[in-house]
Amino acid sequence: MSLFKSMLAATAMAATLITGAARAEYPERNITMVVPFAAGGPTDTVARLVAEAMSKDLGQQILIENVGGAGGSLGAGRVASAEADGYTLLLHHIGMATSATLYRKLAYDTLNAFEYVGLVTEVPMTIVARKDFEPADLKGLVDYVKANKDKVTVANAGIGAASHLCGMMFMSAVETPLVTVPYKGTGPAMTDLLGGQVDIMCDQTTNTTKQIQGGTIKAYAVTSPARLAIFPDLPTAVEGGLPGFEVGIWHGIYAPKGTPAAATEKLSASLQKALKDPNVVARFAELGTIPSSDADATPAALKAKLESEIARWKPVIEAAGQYAD
Ligand code: ASP
Numbered sequence: 001m002s003l004f005k006s007m008l009a010a011t012a013m014a015a016t017l018i019t020g021a022a023r024a025e026y027p028e029r030n031i032t033m034v035v036p037f038a039a040g041g042p043t044d045t046v047a048r049l050v051a052e053a054m055s056k057d058l059g060q061q062i063l064i065e066n067v068g069g070a071g072g073s074l075g076a077g078r079v080a081s082a083e084a085d086g087y088t089l090l091l092h093h094i095g096m097a098t099s100a101t102l103y104r105k106l107a108y109d110t111l112n113a114f115e116y117v118g119l120v121t122e123v124p125m126t127i128v129a130r131k132d133f134e135p136a137d138l139k140g141l142v143d144y145v146k147a148n149k150d151k152v153t154v155a156n157a158g159i160g161a162a163s164h165l166c167g168m169m170f171m172s173a174v175e176t177p178l179v180t181v182p183y184k185g186t187g188p189a190m191t192d193l194l195g196g197q198v199d200i201m202c203d204q205t206t207n208t209t210k211q212i213q214g215g216t217i218k219a220y221a222v223t224s225p226a227r228l229a230i231f232p233d234l235p236t237a238v239e240g241g242l243p244g245f246e247v248g249i250w251h252g253i254y255a256p257k258g259t260p261a262a263a264t265e266k267l268s269a270s271l272q273k274a275l276k277d278p279n280v281v282a283r284f285a286e287l288g289t290i291p292s293s294d295a296d297a298t299p300a301a302l303k304a305k306l307e308s309e310i311a312r313w314k315p316v317i318e319a320a321g322q323y324a325d
Helices: 003-025 042-058 070-080 095-102 138-147 162-173 186-195 205-214 261-274 278-286 299-320
Strands: 031-035 062-066 088-093 114-130 153-156 179-182 200-204 217-222 248-256
Touching: 031 042, 031 070, 042 062, 042 088, 042 114, 042 186, 042 205, 042 248, 042 261, 042 278, 070 088, 070 095, 070 248, 088 095, 088 114, 095 162, 095 299, 114 138, 114 162, 114 186, 114 205, 114 261, 114 299, 138 217, 153 162, 153 186, 162 179, 162 200, 186 200, 186 205, 186 217, 200 205, 205 217, 248 261, 248 299, 261 299
Parallel strands: 031 062, 031 088, 153 179, 153 200
Antiparallel strands: 088 248, 114 200, 114 217, 114 248
């Protein structure tokens, strides 16, 4: 081999080694995980627990960035246009699917702007009120809101948020439109509920459990098909007199379109480990939050879930005929 050829061969080998090493080392620096709601709320709680466990596994920090607004679509838009290098992620919930129909214009094309890491949790919701709200039970609440529809205020985290969806389901179940008060997340909405500035809210157990157990807010029902072990005395909405009122909130982790599969696969494997971390398992159990199985914490399962949930909610939203710009 000529000197020139062997130099070329050596350079090629070095390049292969460097590429191989770089790939093997992902992640080489901190990762940003965008939470599209305010800090201190339910999505933020899920993200911080999972990110902490994944950081330990990956050997790099996953830092949370809260980008609240427009029911989660501002944060999703920020990630859709971020660099597709594995260092920017999005942890979003069911709003990723409902916003695809709810918003006439989104800054991203929901099904074509992201790569998938995996499903994270399934979370039930609770119908709650400020502590001193008059009605004693769900039946009483229904009668009360019907009689006081111009007075009762419902907090939510903006159009596309889980609390918005659940609040809409409640208003349609009781056939009574109510005054809604949007926040950048149900973290700040909870502060106002505790302070008595708003009356009712439908929010994830991840955010309401502590307050319900501490008696600082009033709880009327859970939206799961069966009662929850953490609230054995709290009826389901169906038991309480609202037929068909069932909704569960799922979370998933996404990356910008074009993120290398080697990165999303590594993140998915790490997510699966994080969801079995004893601290995560214990905290989720306390908060009525169910970690996704290994089979669900995969790119394929999240993609399938997003597609089926867009199809599921599209006709419901179209029938309601309420859109956001
Ligand atoms: N997940 C939102 C939050 O974290 C609340 C919602 O969607 O209702 O604030």
